[in-house]
Amino acid sequence: xxxxxxxxxxxxxxxxxxxxxxxxxxxxxxxxxxxxxxxxxxxxxxxxxxxxxxxxxxxxxxxxxxxxxxxxxxxxxxxxxxxxxxxxxxxxxxxxxxxxxxxxxxxxxxxxxxxxxxxxxxxxxxxxxxxxxxxxxxxxxxxxxxxxxxxxxxxxxxxxxxxxxxxxxxxxxxxxxxxxxxxxxxxxxxxxxxxxxxxxxxxxxxxxxxxxxxxxxxxxxxxxxxxxxxxxxxxx
Amino acid sequence: xxxxxxxxxxxxxxxxxxxxxxxxxxxxxxxxxxxxxxxxxxxxxxxxxxxxxxxxxxxxxxxxxxxxxxxxxxxxxxxxxxxxxxxxxxxxxxxxxxxxxxxxxxxxxxxxxxxxxxxxxxxxxxxxxxxxxxxxxxxxxxxxxxxxxxxxxxxxxxxxxxxxxxxxxxxxxxxxxxxxxxxxxxxxxxxxxxxxxxxxxxxxxxxxxxxxxxxxxxxxxxxxxxxxxxxxxxxxxxxxxxxxxxxxxxxxxxxx
Numbered sequence: 500x501x502x503x504x505x506x507x508x509x510x511x512x513x514x515x516x517x518x519x520x521x522x523x524x525x526x527x528x529x530x531x532x533x534x535x536x537x538x539x540x541x542x543x544x545x546x547x548x549x550x551x552x553x554x555x556x557x558x559x560x561x562x563x564x565x566x567x568x569x570x571x572x573x574x575x576x577x578x579x580x581x582x583x584x585x586x587x588x589x590x591x592x593x594x595x596x597x598x599x600x601x602x603x604x605x606x607x608x609x610x611x612x613x614x615x616x617x618x619x620x621x622x623x624x625x626x627x628x629x630x631x632x633x634x635x636x637x638x639x640x641x642x643x644x645x646x647x648x649x650x651x652x653x654x655x656x657x658x659x660x661x662x663x664x665x666x667x668x669x670x671x672x673x674x675x676x677x678x679x680x681x682x683x684x685x686x687x688x689x690x691x692x693x694x695x696x697x698x699x700x701x702x703x704x705x706x707x708x709x710x711x712x713x714x715x716x717x718x719x720x721x722x723x724x725x726x727x728x729x730x731x732x733x734x735x
Numbered sequence: 736x737x738x739x740x741x742x743x744x745x746x747x748x749x750x751x752x753x754x755x756x757x758x759x760x761x762x763x764x765x766x767x768x769x770x771x772x773x774x775x776x777x778x779x780x781x782x783x784x785x786x787x788x789x790x791x792x793x794x795x796x797x798x799x800x801x802x803x804x805x806x807x808x809x810x811x812x813x814x815x816x817x818x819x820x821x822x823x824x825x826x827x828x829x830x831x832x833x834x835x836x837x838x839x840x841x842x843x844x845x846x847x848x849x850x851x852x853x854x855x856x857x858x859x860x861x862x863x864x865x866x867x868x869x870x871x872x873x874x875x876x877x878x879x880x881x882x883x884x885x886x887x888x889x890x891x892x893x894x895x896x897x898x899x900x901x902x903x904x905x906x907x908x909x910x911x912x913x914x915x916x917x918x919x920x921x922x923x924x925x926x927x928x929x930x931x932x933x934x935x936x937x938x939x940x941x942x943x944x945x946x947x948x949x950x951x952x953x954x955x956x957x958x959x960x961x962x963x964x965x966x967x968x969x970x971x972x973x974x975x976x977x978x979x980x981x982x983x984x985x986x987x988x989x990x991x
Contacts, residue, residue: 621838623834623836623837623838624838624840624841626790626832626834626838627834627838627839627840629788629790629827630788630790630827630830630831630832630901631827631828631851631852631856631900631904632824632825632826632827632828632829632852632856632904633824633855633856634820634824637855637856641851641855642840645842646840646841646842649842722884723841723842723843723884723885723886724841724886
């Protein structure tokens, strides 16, 4: 093995990393924004309100991300309406197709995580809101959402890591993200082990940063639970 | 004593599936009344209390607050729902409720828990609310813990905070749902002490409790429920010392 190729192509790998980070950051932020209303609609007792988000989550959780990417990238261009619409400049770009697919996918998962967190809040705390005469909006804004945010963090951190790994699929629609760039370099140098190892290490490093950030946020957000909120079997 | 009862419940019924838990309970509470509601478990006393501010939806009956009738209508199923959420919300702001399991908001400090209602629901000015809430925490003996979180307090302390949180809304009537049942025996006294103080101030209170001595000393009226009906009611002297009903007699003698 000759790791000098890694050194030589390091700037290229960094370029790919930058594209990957953009993909992840944009889709996680957009997905998170869409997830909240989807989760709130999903909780509704009215089937007319909860039906659509249910179907949405069902579809995006039940089909492979790769299929979703292909559907947006190859599918959208099949329609003349799309090709002639003002959206075409966006839908023609593989980067934006990936963003759209990732955002739809991660918003479905995140909505489900939010829903679980909101429903995990003890009934008594909700009743405590009712008896002081809070309106629904006050209840969500002051108690339920801040509480859900603390509960959601571990699962949400996990979802971001999954998104990070899923972002490698962007390389299948010609995007030169970290994986795409690695494949391009390998096509030129025939050093798959060295370059893929390097790419793997970079993915790991990004994961570590994400995990570390979430650990800090969790610590801060859940400080009210006391120093040892979860009892492990050996503590007994 | 005003002519109009602060709280009037007429013929409250409640069914859960096939089980009829409340079979028509009526009660009037005038300003300054301290009414204890007793009964063995399953008699419907907690359900009755929870029906008053619609934590539980009654299946039949009338609820009047200061003579104003709460609008109720049937939805799907047997339960009654409020016709006007705004009216219910207004009523709830004036009827305090203290839970058996405290139900403090764990992500807020003690002081924030107490300030939440007056500050964000009643929209009172912050300075005034802060002053008043600190006074209330002082009164229930928790002032030194105001910046701690609920998980750092004992059960008795949490319940005292919950009482302060209720008082912060300046409620006209306070409902207590077995406020000491979730507490260790040695912590019961501190909570009862606070409640006794409120009774002495002339607060209007409805208390579901198992603390017989407390009920006997503090109440102006005692109601004994059995299988969803009022079995016996009257002054504490009458209910505790000369109950007419056999069941009430048996219950009283078994608890002392």
